Amino acid sequence: MATVRLLHLSSAFRRHGGPSSPPLPRRLFRLYNRVVRSFSTSMSPPSKAVVYDEQGAPDAVCSVRELPALPIKDEDVCVRMLAVPINPSDINRIEGVYPVRPAVPAVGGYEGVGEVHSVGSAVKELRPGDWVIPSPPFSGTWQTFVVKEQNVWHKIDKRTPMEYAATITVNPLTALRMLEDIVDLKSGDSVVQNGATSIVGQCVIQLARLRGIQSINIIRDRPGSDEVKEKLKKLGANEVFTENQLAVKSVKHFLADIPEPALGFNCVGGNAASLVLKFLKQGGTMVTYGGMSKKPITVSTGSFIFKDLSLRGFWLQKWMGAEKAKESREMIDYLLSLTRSGELKYDMELTPFDQFPTALDKALGKLGSQPKQVIKF
Ligand SMILES: NC(=O)c1ccc[n+]([C@@H]2O[C@H](COP(=O)([O-])OP(=O)(O)OC[C@H]3O[C@@H](n4cnc5c(N)ncnc54)[C@H](OP(=O)(O)O)[C@@H]3O)[C@@H](O)[C@H]2O)c1
Structure with a gap:
């Protein structure tokens, strides 16, 4: 229908001689423009x-x-x-x-x-x-x-x-929600995480630092791990360890003056998850949000009985129900403002x-x- 109308109008326009001829009746010209506009926006490009x-x-x-x-x-x-x-x-x-x-x-x-x-x-x-x-x-x-x-x-x-x-949506928002929603953290507290080189991990470091929260970070043993440590420290990481460095019975002495973390994040599984658990304080919680190593999480019986640790999961898609649409957009705007100010980078x-x-x-x-x-x- 729009096509037929457009052809009809365009032939009237052409018959008239186009823009160099005396002005078309204004109504006809406006109608022609409206139809051309609506016709030209009615299909996307391939x-x-x-x-x-x-x-x-x-x-x-x-x-x-x-x-x-x-x-x-x-x-x-x-x-x-x-x-x-x-x-x-x-x-x-x-x-x-x-x-x-x-x-x-x-x-x-x-x-x-x-x-x-x-x-x-x-x-x-x-x-x-x-x-x-x-x-x-x-x-x-x-x-x-x-x-x-x-x-x-x-x-x-x-x-x-x-x-x-x-x-901005998938990873930074996950880091923000996991820091805010699971444990009531205060300035001076600490968190521990594996997969610290991931985008989520880099965001955890920086968003934690903005809240005065310290971060203990675990990375894979891989070529260039010293440079990686430096990079993460520049982002605000308080401590960065490779998995091999933590292959000891107790990791407490690695904390120096950092308080024992009540909250840990795991996106790797396997040994890297056990290392997060080792750092957690009595009654602490580990949140699993990814499984990059494709290995299961093994938890010692003692971790449950003597340390009363809790294991939880986080999935952004579940968190972002329809009722969170407005809240999510506000948080995304907040995170984007941090990227513009240079306070959040990865x-x-x-x-x-x-x-x-x-x-x-x-x-x-x-x-x-x-x-x-x-x-x-
Ligand atoms: N649950 C949720 O709602 C949610 C939301 C967002 C993301 N995630 C999950 O969070 C994780 C990180 O996502 P991202 O996009 O931030 O990651 P990313 O930037 O793509 O980085 C990948 C990370 O995984 C590590 N990695 C890759 N292969 C590995 C392996 N075989 N064993 C151990 N570590 C390995 C990398 O370590 P290297 O730097 O050493 O290579 C790096 O830290 C993913 O599992 C993702 O699915 C979950």
Whole structure:
């Protein structure tokens, strides 16, 4: 219908001789412009996407494909994606081992940042050029254009460095919630964590320091671990140990003047989780939020009987129910403001979209320890 009307109007416009002829009746000109505008924003551009048709090893099942243009309905916003990370949970979704996973065929990616390309007729709060991030739960960010309803998109401050905007939701928010929600920590207290080089780990260090909380950090033994220690200390880590350094019966003497932690974070499992438990004080709690080593957690009987330790889990997706939508956006804005002021930073590597396979290999650990891979479109 819009097409027919547009053709009709455009031939009237052409018959009239175009803009160099005497002015068209103003009403006809306005109508023509409105129809042209609505017609030109009614379809998205085609999207180039990382698609998988079945679950499996990401480097085997993912391929880059062009997806057809999509209609932009009244409430829709078409976003040109600018940058997206490859997170461990993205990999787990593609592998089919994550508890929530999109139906296949699917486009990869859960978070990212984009620029509004065009909006549907009922959209008032967003306009072309705005920067937006999708509010979880979301999937399918690994593509050049995404079309979703306006309420999905959270407008952010464009002064934010793009790679931070792309990565703010999943990991920094997890670090913030785990520090705030589990144990009532006060300035001067301490926390212990493994996987301290992860984005969550780097955020825990800095967000803890901003609250006056000290951090004891455990990293893997790997080439360059001395430089890694220095890097983490520059971020505000009070102590950093490799797992091998802690292969002793008691770790208490490593604490020096740091109080015993009541809270520990585990994203590795296996021996690295046992080391977190070793540091915890009587009645302390270890929160598990990841399992990078794919090894189970073993807890000695004495840890329960004599130390009364508690084990808990944290899953951001569960925490972020619909009722937390407003709160989540406020926290994301807070975290983004910290990235702009330089109080929150973490290691990332920006990789152009056409080198996606290399970035994926790095994210899969095939090339050893690597910074977080962020794809730039
Ligand atoms: N529960 C939740 O809601 C939630 C939310 C966000 C993230 N997470 C989880 O948190 C963890 C960290 O995520 P991230 O995105 O921050 O990580 P990341 O920046 O991608 O870094 C990966 C981390 O895992 C370590 N690692 C990789 N392979 C390992 C292995 N085989 N054994 C031991 N450590 C290994 C790396 O150590 P090196 O630096 O030594 O290579 C690095 O510290 C992941 O398990 C992720 O799924 C959970």
